[in-house]
Amino acid sequence: MKEKIERIQNVLREQEIDGWAVFCHHSYDIHLKYLLENWFSGPTLVLITQEGKPKVIASRMEAMMINSEIYDVIEYKKGSELQELLENQFNSIPKESKIALNFVEEDEVFKKLNYDILTSGSFKALTSLNKELEYVSAKNLIFDIRAVKTKKEIENHQEAARLAEELMEEVVEPSIKPGMREKEINALIEYECNKRGGVAFEAIVASGPNAAIPHHTAGEKKIEENAVLLIDYGVAYNLANSDITHTYWIGKNPPEKILQAYEAVDKAKEAAFNKIKAGVLSSDVEDVVRDKFEEFGYDHEKLFIHSTGHSLGLETHDIGIGISKASPDRPSKQLLENSVITVEPGLYFPGEFGIRLEDDVVVRKDGITRLSFTPSEMKCL
Amino acid sequence: MKEKIERIQNVLREQEIDGWAVFCHHSYDIHLKYLLENWFSGPTLVLITQEGKPKVIASRMEAMMINSEIYDVIEYKKGSELQELLENQFNSIPKESKIALNFVEEDEVFKKLNYDILTSGSFKALTSLNKELEYVSAKNLIFDIRAVKTKKEIENHQEAARLAEELMEEVVEPSIKPGMREKEINALIEYECNKRGGVAFEAIVASGPNAAIPHHTAGEKKIEENAVLLIDYGVAYNLANSDITHTYWIGKNPPEKILQAYEAVDKAKEAAFNKIKAGVLSSDVEDVVRDKFEEFGYDHEKLFIHSTGHSLGLETHDIGIGISKASPDRPSKQLLENSVITVEPGLYFPGEFGIRLEDDVVVRKDGITRLSFTPSEMKCL
Numbered sequence: 001m002k003e004k005i006e007r008i009q010n011v012l013r014e015q016e017i018d019g020w021a022v023f024c025h026h027s028y029d030i031h032l033k034y035l036l037e038n039w040f041s042g043p044t045l046v047l048i049t050q051e052g053k054p055k056v057i058a059s060r061m062e063a064m065m066i067n068s069e070i071y072d073v074i075e076y077k078k079g080s081e082l083q084e085l086l087e088n089q090f091n092s093i094p095k096e097s098k099i100a101l102n103f104v105e106e107d108e109v110f111k112k113l114n115y116d117i118l119t120s121g122s123f124k125a126l127t128s129l130n131k132e133l134e135y136v137s138a139k140n141l142i143f144d145i146r147a148v149k150t151k152k153e154i155e156n157h158q159e160a161a162r163l164a165e166e167l168m169e170e171v172v173e174p175s176i177k178p179g180m181r182e183k184e185i186n187a188l189i190e191y192e193c194n195k196r197g198g199v200a201f202e203a204i205v206a207s208g209p210n211a212a213i214p215h216h217t218a219g220e221k222k223i224e225e226n227a228v229l230l231i232d233y234g235v236a237y238n239l240a241n242s243d244i245t246h247t248y249w250i251g252k253n254p255p256e257k258i259l260q261a262y263e264a265v266d267k268a269k270e271a272a273f274n275k276i277k278a279g280v281l282s283s284d285v286e287d288v289v290r291d292k293f294e295e296f297g298y299d300h301e302k303l304f305i306h307s308t309g310h311s312l313g314l315e316t317h318d319i320g321i322g323i324s325k326a327s328p329d330r331p332s333k334q335l336l337e338n339s340v341i342t343v344e345p346g347l348y349f350p351g352e353f354g355i356r357l358e359d360d361v362v363v364r365k366d367g368i369t370r371l372s373f374t375p376s377e378m379k380c381l
Numbered sequence: 382m383k384e385k386i387e388r389i390q391n392v393l394r395e396q397e398i399d400g401w402a403v404f405c406h407h408s409y410d411i412h413l414k415y416l417l418e419n420w421f422s423g424p425t426l427v428l429i430t431q432e433g434k435p436k437v438i439a440s441r442m443e444a445m446m447i448n449s450e451i452y453d454v455i456e457y458k459k460g461s462e463l464q465e466l467l468e469n470q471f472n473s474i475p476k477e478s479k480i481a482l483n484f485v486e487e488d489e490v491f492k493k494l495n496y497d498i499l500t501s502g503s504f505k506a507l508t509s510l511n512k513e514l515e516y517v518s519a520k521n522l523i524f525d526i527r528a529v530k531t532k533k534e535i536e537n538h539q540e541a542a543r544l545a546e547e548l549m550e551e552v553v554e555p556s557i558k559p560g561m562r563e564k565e566i567n568a569l570i571e572y573e574c575n576k577r578g579g580v581a582f583e584a585i586v587a588s589g590p591n592a593a594i595p596h597h598t599a600g601e602k603k604i605e606e607n608a609v610l611l612i613d614y615g616v617a618y619n620l621a622n623s624d625i626t627h628t629y630w631i632g633k634n635p636p637e638k639i640l641q642a643y644e645a646v647d648k649a650k651e652a653a654f655n656k657i658k659a660g661v662l663s664s665d666v667e668d669v670v671r672d673k674f675e676e677f678g679y680d681h682e683k684l685f686i687h688s689t690g691h692s693l694g695l696e697t698h699d700i701g702i703g704i705s706k707a708s709p710d711r712p713s714k715q716l717l718e719n720s721v722i723t724v725e726p727g728l729y730f731p732g733e734f735g736i737r738l739e740d741d742v743v744v745r746k747d748g749i750t751r752l753s754f755t756p757s758e759m760k761c762l
Contacts, residue, residue, distance in 0.1 A: 026698070027498065028408075039583065040596070041596060043491070061595050065596065083491050105502070106502060106509060108502070109502035109505065109506040110464050113407040113424065116501070119490075119497045119500055119501065120484045120497070120503075120504035121485045121486070121489070121497035122501075123501035124487035124490065125487055125490040183576070186575060187572050187573075188572070190572065191568050191571065194564065194572070195568040214442050215422060215442060216446070217420060317422065327459065330461070350445070
C-alpha cells in the first residue's frame with residue numbers, strides 16, 4: 001500500500017499535478033478499492049498530494065476499515081457533516097493548485113469512456129468547494145498508474161490466470177454434464193473463484209447458439225449435448241483480474257465445420273502471439289488476426305464482430321492499450337512493455353454457434369509471456 | 382417487461398415529463414438492467430417517451446440481447462457512430478420537451494445520493510445533443526417507479542428472502558466449522574445464491590471482533606471457536622434483493638454479556654416490527670429501537686452506529702423510505718404502503734464483538750408482512 005502511494009506521488013510530480021481526489025458515494029469508482037483495498041458504501045473521499053500522508057474522509061461506520069498507518073482518517077458521523085469536512089479539506093489546499101478528478105471533457109466522453117467516472121452531481125459539488133483551485137482530468141495520471149504494470153502486479157496477474165486455469169481443469173470441466181443449466185455452471189465457477197480470491201466478472205456460460213452472442217450471460221438454458229459450450233470467466237486476485245475463454249464440445253466427434261472454425265480461431269490467436277511485442281502498433285496485431293481469418297476463408301467483417309483484445313488489470317476492461325483497428329478519430333497506438341492484455345479472436349455464426357479462445361499475455365520487449373494456455377485442439381467434455 | 386414500460390409511461394404522464402433517457406457506457410446504472418433485464422458493457426441508451434415503443438441504441442455485439450418485441454433497437458458497429466445516432470435520436474424529440482436524466486442538482490448531491498448516477502461527461506454530452514430540450518432530474522420519476530412495489534415485485538422479494546433462508550439453513554449453517562476462513566463461507570454463500578438466482582451483494586462474514594465492524598468484508602481470518610459469527614447476505618431473484626443478517630455463536634454456551642446484547646437487539650427489532658405500518662413516521666420507528674436499547678442499559682449513541690433500516694428492491698440500498706432519525710435538513714417521512722424495508726438494529730463493541738439481526742418486511746396498511754425470520758434466541762453452531 002505504501003509503494004502504491006509513492007508511485008502515485010511520483011506520477012503527480014512528473015505530471016506537475018498537485019493532488020488527486022477520488023470521491024465516491026452511492027456510485028462506484030474502482031480507484032477507491034485500489035487505494036483503500038476495501039469497498040465503502042458510504043460517501044468517501046481520498047485526497048493524495050505530492051508529499052505527505054494522504055487523507056481520507058469516511059463514515060464513522062466504515063472508517064475502521066482504513067489502514068491508518070497509510071492514511072490520515074477523518075470520520076463523519078452523519079451525512080450532513082460531510083459537506084463541511086469536504087470544504088475544510090479542499091480549502092486547506094493552497095490557492096491555484098492543480099487537482100485531478102476522475103472526469104473527462106465533454107468532447108472526449110465517447111472516446112475516453114473509462115475515465116468518465118465521477119457522477120455529474122459529485123463533479124459539480126467537488127468543483128464548487130474551492131473555486132480557487134484548478135480542476136484537471138485525471139486521465140493521464142490514471143493511465144500512468146494503470147496501463148503498465150509493476151513487477152508485483154504482473155505476479156498477481158500470473159497467479160490470477162493460474163488459479164483460473166486450475167479451477168477450470170480440476171473442478172469445473174469434470175463437473176459439466178449435458179442438462180445442467182448455464183447458471184449452475186456459472187455458480188460453480190464463481191464459487192471456485194471466490195475460494196481462491198474473487199470473481200473478476202460475471203462469467204459467460206453459453207451453450208449452442210448462445211455462444212454466438214459474445215456477451216451472453218449465463219441463463220436458465222440447459223447445456224446441450226452435441227453442441228459447443230463457451231465459457232468466459234476470470235479470477236480476481238490481489239486487485240489483478242484474469243480473463244480467459246474456452247470453447248468446448250459437449251459430446252464426441254465435433255462436426256467438421258466447428259473444428260475448422262476452432263482451428264482458424266486458434267491460428268488467429270497464434271498469429272497475434274507472434275506479432276505482439278512492445279512498440280508494435282495495436283492495429284498491426286488486429287490485422288494479422290483478420291488476415292488469418294481471411295486465409296481460412298471466413299468473412300471477418302461479418303463473423304468477428306469485436307476487437308482482438310483489451311488491457312487487463314484492476315478492471316477486466318482496463319485502462320491501457322489493447323488490440324483493435326485504427327480509425328480516423330482514433331489512431332493506433334504502440335503496445336506497451338509490461339502491460340497485460342487479452343488475445344481473444346472469435347467467430348460467431350448467429351443462430352448456430354460461436355467459437356472464442358482467449359488468453360492473457362504480458363507484453364515484453366521482445367515478445368510475450370503467456371499467462372494462460374487455452375488448448376489448440378478442441379476439448380470434448 | 383411490457384407492464385414495466387406501461388408503468389413508466391403512466392408515471393411520465395402523471396409527472397408531465399415527456400421522456401426518460403437512461404444512458405450508460407463504461408459506468409453502471411441499475412436502471413439499464415431493470416429496463417433491459419441484462420447487463421451491457423458497451424455504451425447503451427434507452428429512451429422511453431409517454432407513448433409508443435421505447436428505443437434502444439446499443440452495440441452490434443450486444444444488440445441481440447435486447448427484446449425487440451418491446452424495444453426498437455438501433456445498432457452501432459463502431460463507437461465512432463454512437464454520437465451521430467444519439468444526435469439523431471435526441472433531435473427527433475419535439476422542441477421544448479422535458480427529458481428526465483438520472484442526475485441531481487448540485488445542492489442535493491449529498492442528500493439524494495442514489496439519484497446521482499449519470500457521469501459528468503455523459504451528462505455534459507447528452508445535454509449538448511439538443512439544446513432545445515429541457516433536461517430535468519429523474520429523481521421523482523425513479524422514486525415513483527421504485528419506492529413502492531408492485532404485487533409481482535413483492536412476490537419476488539418474498540421468494541428472494543425464502544431462498545436466502547433456505548440456503549442458510551440447509552447448506553451454509555451445517556457447513557460452518559471453526560478454522561474455516563471467512564472468505565470460504567462467503568464463497569459458499571455466493572455459490573448457493575447463484576444457483577437460486579444471484580448474489581444481492583458481497584456477503585459480510587465477520588468472526589469475533591470483526592463483527593464489530595458493520596461493513597467488514599469476508600477476509601482471510603479463520604472462524605474462531607467460542608466467538609460470534611455475523612453473516613449479512615442476500616439473494617437477488619428476478620431483480621428483487623433480499624438482505625438478511627444472522628449472528629451466531631460458534632461453540633456452546635455463549636457468555637451472558639453476548640446473550641444479553643442478542644436479546645436487546647432482538648427486542649429492539651420486535652419493537653420496530655410492532656411500530657411499523659404505512660403512514661408512521663420513519664423517525665418514530667427509529668426512536669422505539671433506540672428506546673429499547675436504553676431500556677436494556679445500552680448507550681445507543683455509541684454502540685448502535687447506523688440507522689435501523691433501508692428500502693430494499695432492485696438495489697440492496699434502494700430508493701425509497703427507510704428507517705432513520707430525522708435531522709434538521711432531512712425531516713422524517715412516512716413509511717409507504719407496499720414498500721419493502723429492512724429492520725436491522727445492532728450493537729457493536731469495538732475489539733470485542735458485534736450483534737446485528739436483520740429481517741426484510743413489507744410495510745402494510747395495518748402493520749407488516751415479514752419476509753424473513755431471524756431467530757429470537759441465539760443459535761449455536
